[in-house]
Amino acid sequence: MEKTELLSGTLDLLVLRVLHGGPLHGFAIAERIHALSRDVLTVEEGSLYPALYRMQEKGWIEPEWGQSEKGRRAKFYSLTKEGRRQLTNERQTWDRVALAIGDVLRNA
Amino acid sequence: MRPLRRLCFRIGALIGKRKLDAEMDDEMRMHLELRIEKNMAAGMSPREAYFAARRSFGGVEQIKERCRDQWGLRWLDELAQDVPFAARMLRKSPGFTAVAVLTLALGVGITSTTFSYLRATVLRPLPFARPAGLVSFVGAQAPADLLDLKAQNEVFAKFAIMDFPSYSISEAGRPAERVSAFAVGGDFFSMMGVPPLLGRVFDAEEDQLGHNQVVVLSYQYWMRRFSGDPAIVGQSVRLDGDPVQVIGVMPERFTIPTIWGSRDIWRPLAMVTDIKGVREAGWLRAVARLRPSVSLSQAQANVDAIAERLGRDHPLTNAHRRFFLGRLGAATPGQERLFYLMITALSASVLLIACANLANLQLARSLRRSREYAVRTALGAPRFRLLRQMLTESLMLSLIGGVLGVMGTWCADKVLSKRLAEALEQLPFLMAADSQQSLFRLSIDARVLLFAFVSAVATGVIFGILPGWVASHVDVNASLKDSGNRATGSQSRHRLRQTLIVAELTLTLILLAGAGYFANGFRKLALRELGWRADHLLTARIVLPYNRYGDGDKCRAFYKRLNEELAAVPGVEGSALCDSLPVYGFYNVSEIAAEGAAPPVGGEAPGAYVNPVTQDYFEALGMKIRQGRIFAATDRYGAPGVAVISQTLAQLLWPNESPLGKRIGGAHPDNRYWLEVIGVVNEVNFSVDPYPRTHMQLYLPLAQTGGNYLYLAVRTSVAPETLAEPMRQAVSRVDPDLAIYQVSSAEQVAARSGDSDAILTSSLVFMAVSGLLLSALGLYGVIANAVAERTSEIGIRIALGAQLRDVVWLVLGQGVQLAVLGLAAGLAGAWALARILGAFMPGVIGQDPLVIAGCSFLLFGVTLLACWLPARRAARVNPVMALRAD
Numbered sequence: 001m002e003k004t005e006l007l008s009g010t011l012d013l014l015v016l017r018v019l020h021g022g023p024l025h026g027f028a029i030a031e032r033i034h035a036l037s038r039d040v041l042t043v044e045e046g047s048l049y050p051a052l053y054r055m056q057e058k059g060w061i062e063p064e065w066g067q068s069e070k071g072r073r074a075k076f077y078s079l080t081k082e083g084r085r086q087l088t089n090e091r092q093t094w095d096r097v098a099l100a101i102g103d104v105l106r107n108a
Numbered sequence: 109m110r111p112l113r114r115l116c117f118r119i120g121a122l123i124g125k126r127k128l129d130a131e132m133d134d135e136m137r138m139h140l141e142l143r144i145e146k147n148m149a150a151g152m153s154p155r156e157a158y159f160a161a162r163r164s165f166g167g168v169e170q171i172k173e174r175c176r177d178q179w180g181l182r183w184l185d186e187l188a189q190d191v192p193f194a195a196r197m198l199r200k201s202p203g204f205t206a207v208a209v210l211t212l213a214l215g216v217g218i219t220s221t222t223f224s225y226l227r228a229t230v231l232r233p234l235p236f237a238r239p240a241g242l243v244s245f246v247g248a249q250a251p252a253d254l255l256d257l258k259a260q261n262e263v264f265a266k267f268a269i270m271d272f273p274s275y276s277i278s279e280a281g282r283p284a285e286r287v288s289a290f291a292v293g294g295d296f297f298s299m300m301g302v303p304p305l306l307g308r309v310f311d312a313e314e315d316q317l318g319h320n321q322v323v324v325l326s327y328q329y330w331m332r333r334f335s336g337d338p339a340i341v342g343q344s345v346r347l348d349g350d351p352v353q354v355i356g357v358m359p360e361r362f363t364i365p366t367i368w369g370s371r372d373i374w375r376p377l378a379m380v381t382d383i384k385g386v387r388e389a390g391w392l393r394a395v396a397r398l399r400p401s402v403s404l405s406q407a408q409a410n411v412d413a414i415a416e417r418l419g420r421d422h423p424l425t426n427a428h429r430r431f432f433l434g435r436l437g438a439a440t441p442g443q444e445r446l447f448y449l450m451i452t453a454l455s456a457s458v459l460l461i462a463c464a465n466l467a468n469l470q471l472a473r474s475l476r477r478s479r480e481y482a483v484r485t486a487l488g489a490p491r492f493r494l495l496r497q498m499l500t501e502s503l504m505l506s507l508i509g510g511v512l513g514v515m516g517t518w519c520a521d522k523v524l525s526k527r528l529a530e531a532l533e534q535l536p537f538l539m540a541a542d543s544q545q546s547l548f549r550l551s552i553d554a555r556v557l558l559f560a561f562v563s564a565v566a567t568g569v570i571f572g573i574l575p576g577w578v579a580s581h582v583d584v585n586a587s588l589k590d591s592g593n594r595a596t597g598s599q600s601r602h603r604l605r606q607t608l609i610v611a612e613l614t615l616t617l618i619l620l621a622g623a624g625y626f627a628n629g630f631r632k633l634a635l636r637e638l639g640w641r642a643d644h645l646l647t648a649r650i651v652l653p654y655n656r657y658g659d660g661d662k663c664r665a666f667y668k669r670l671n672e673e674l675a676a677v678p679g680v681e682g683s684a685l686c687d688s689l690p691v692y693g694f695y696n697v698s699e700i701a702a703e704g705a706a707p708p709v710g711g712e713a714p715g716a717y718v719n720p721v722t723q724d725y726f727e728a729l730g731m732k733i734r735q736g737r738i739f740a741a742t743d744r745y746g747a748p749g750v751a752v753i754s755q756t757l758a759q760l761l762w763p764n765e766s767p768l769g770k771r772i773g774g775a776h777p778d779n780r781y782w783l784e785v786i787g788v789v790n791e792v793n794f795s796v797d798p799y800p801r802t803h804m805q806l807y808l809p810l811a812q813t814g815g816n817y818l819y820l821a822v823r824t825s826v827a828p829e830t831l832a833e834p835m836r837q838a839v840s841r842v843d844p845d846l847a848i849y850q851v852s853s854a855e856q857v858a859a860r861s862g863d864s865d866a867i868l869t870s871s872l873v874f875m876a877v878s879g880l881l882l883s884a885l886g887l888y889g890v891i892a893n894a895v896a897e898r899t900s901e902i903g904i905r906i907a908l909g910a911q912l913r914d915v916v917w918l919v920l921g922q923g924v925q926l927a928v929l930g931l932a933a934g935l936a937g938a939w940a941l942a943r944i945l946g947a948f949m950p951g952v953i954g955q956d957p958l959v960i961a962g963c964s965f966l967l968f969g970v971t972l973l974a975c976w977l978p979a980r981r982a983a984r985v986n987p988v989m990a991l992r993a994d
Contacts, residue, residue, distance in 0.1 A: 026135060026139050027138070045136075045165045045166060045171060046166045046167075049122045050174040057178055072141075073138070088510075
């Protein structure tokens with residue numbers, strides 16, 4: 001299994017999208033992205049946590065301490081209203097850019 | 109995210125820093141554990157699983173660091189490093205710290221004290237409702253003019269006419285006492301918009317004759333006379349014998365001595381009908397409230413139009429008469445305001461000197477630390493980080509200095525308030541002396557604190573950061589390669605430091621000269637010949653109420669009776685009544701001419717003070733008769749008019765002949781009333797009023813002129829204070845309803861008026877000495893630093909055979925150069941200062957070569973000393989050590 005670097009700027013979008021399904025802790029976020037990308041994308045811890053703290057400071061996500069499935073104390077992140085709005089925006093932007101890149105690659 | 113929430117978030121993060129760190133640890137640890145479990149589930153051994161997890165995770169601390177960065181926590185972290193570091197650096201150089209803190213404390217303390225003084229006097233906010241809409245007419249006005257203005261204007265919402273009478277007040281079982289009153293129109297209280305503390309105020313209804321038997325007390329008078337007893341409201345007291353009812357008491361802040369003097373009571377003006385038509389003489393004042401949306405200039409235009417109309421209707425009196433409006437509170441102290449501003453400017457120059465000194469200190473320090481900066485830059489410190497370090501140090505200095513300064517201000521305020529209150533007692537309009545204390549209490553309020561804080565921080569930051577900015581331009585390579593004693597590129601910094609020192613010396617000389625002008629001016633004032641004897645002279649004021657005495661026979665009978673009663677008192681050598689006394693100064697100036705003389709060329713006739721006196725006046729005052737005789741009992745009412753004049757007036761009017769038998773009178777062309785000159789006396793100088801409008805004086809017999817507002821002078825053979833009570837009793841034997849007031853010996857008055865001069869002088873001297881000390885310190889610092897930097901050069905010179913004297917001169921020369929430059933600029937400034945101050949106090953301050961020379965010598969001497977100390981150190985340089993040190 002080969003590691004693929006995330007495109008810059010897409011980490012926020014992925015985290016927001018994954019959290020849209022419900023609160024998750026950091027490890028779970030990384031794993032979910034890994035799994036959903038069919039093991040293609042790997043999120044580095046060194047990028048994940050600063051991103052989580054940044055999004056927290058911007059008010060997109062909210063932390064809450066709770067019990068993990070195995071009974072551990074873990075910090076769960078969930079989307080705020082602003083985070084939901086941000087997700088919609090970023091998603092639209094991403095769709096437009098992906099479409100445009102696709103067009104360029106196909107027609108060049 | 110809204111800014112506020114973001115801020116809260118950050119602050120929360122700052123406060124809970126430790127907790128946050130622990131949470132981050134927990135979060136990361138759990139992440140690691142889950143990763144390890146997952147690795148093991150994939151078939152790794154625990155050891156392998158652990159290392160793989162660690163590998164993929166990377167450095168926990170670095171991640172935490174980057175997380176904190178996202179929250180602006182780095183800023184806090186660095187601050188947490190900066191503050192203790194700054195404290196360490198300041199502790200490490202206690203000399204620098206002490207000098208810098210003291211410099212700041214002096215600068216801040218002196219300027220804040222001046223500021224708090226200004227706030228207590230000139231800048232005092234008016235305690236009235238919407239004071240911006242209140243205007244007053246400048247100067248005294250005639251009743252008919254004011255009534256016309258009130259009736260015809262279209263710009264004033266309210267208009268109150270005012271007078272300043274004084275009354276004898278008495279109530280059952282107490283001796284009569286003199287009070288100063290404020291007679292105001294019915295609109296006055298509603299215009300000022302201040303409710304009474306107790307009872308009620310009077311209205312337009314009670315401003316009518318017959319309804320005006322009411323009085324409102326000032327807080328100060330209520331406290332003094334009635335000990336703050338609320339039951340006085342509704343009771344009756346006697347004013348000049350008439351019963352009136354006390355209806356209310358005004359609050360303490362309603363009394364503002366800087367505008368109208370302090371008044372004890374308010375009464376309805378209730379103008380009598382025969383006054384209403386008077387246009388020839390003006391003694392009333394007026395305040396008005398502008399209608400909303402009317403500006404001061406619109407109001408002035410309207411008043412101008414009315415003045416023009418009055419000029420047409422009454423050409424005899426009003427042809428050239430104009431009325432000037434000013435904002436209330438701004439119109440009166442105009443001149444004084446400027447004077448206070450000058451004093452403030454002088455005190456601010458102490459702060460400026462302190463600033464220059466601080467900048468110099470910081471420059472020298474940053475120079476010494478340039479190696480430290482270079483090392484830190486080389487290790488990767490960004491420039492703004494170095495600057496912030498310096499800023500932190502400066503701020504700490506500022507705060508300590510500021511706190512010390514405020515403490516100094518607090519002490520100075522305590523001392524000044526007390527002395528000011530004492531000094532203010534002698535002002536003629538202040539009758540209730542002890543009630544003044546609270547009005548001129550200096551206090552450190554929020555604004556003074558803010559002022560001190562801002563000036564301290566601004567000084568510290570600006571003059572700490574600028575040198576830092578210069579110093580942080582370090583060339584790392586050059587600075588580190590350099591041997592350490594020499595800093596590269598220091599030439600421009602040297603010039604900057606020298607410029608600062610020259611500026612300091614300039615300001616110091618101006619300050620010294622300012623203090624010197626005042627000190628020497630007041631000294632000369634105290635030494636001048638008075639022309640009358642101030643010792644063994646008891647004085648008082650006395651008013652004969654017009655409603656009981658009129659202005660004729662009854663008054664003259666009183667003069668005579670009182671004279672006889674006083675003569676019978678043991679210890680009294682002589683007594684006199686007069687219109688004004690040289691103790692306080694004369695009031696009335698008239699234009700005087702000799703009978704038959706051609707009108708003076710250029711139009712203006714000479715002015716002379718006119719003072720009606722009783723016949724014993726000259727002897728009681730101890731004046732000298734130069735020619736002829738003084739008034740006698742035969743110069744009574746109905747006898748031919750006579751006058752006694754002072755020497756200068758005699759010489760001016762009759763330069764080469766005897767004035768005796770000549771006639772003198774008012775200078776207007778149709779004057780028919782001429783007085784025969786019967787004697788010539790010496791000129792007198794005034795104790796309280798040091799710069800009279802003229803030196804010429806003219807005396808008339810009081811018996812011929814009459815007068816109700818009088819001074820009483822008693823020449824005593826015993827200590828004058830001991831006769832105060834016998835004098836009071838003598839007056840009440842003549843008329844028990846009369847009160848004398850402002851009783852004091854002439855020497856007391858002079859001493860008290862000298863008091864405020866002494867306060868001013870000693871404050872200025874203190875400022876000047878502080879300035880001198882500061883600039884001496886600054887100069888010393890610069891020269892000592894220069895010597896330290898040139899140690900090896902001096903070593904070489906000595907090794908090559910330079911004599912001790914040569915080395916001393918080398919260093920001294922540098923300082924002398926700066927001192928001479930500063931002195932030259934300072935002399936120009938001192939000259940200008942004398943001109944400006946001289947305009948305010950012509951009798952006291954003028955160009956004073958003695959003061960200038962003295963101050964220059966003092967400053968030069970001190971600078972020499974400041975340079976000599978480092979010069980001596982330079983001369984002791986051991987060449988071998990100096991050369992090896994590199």
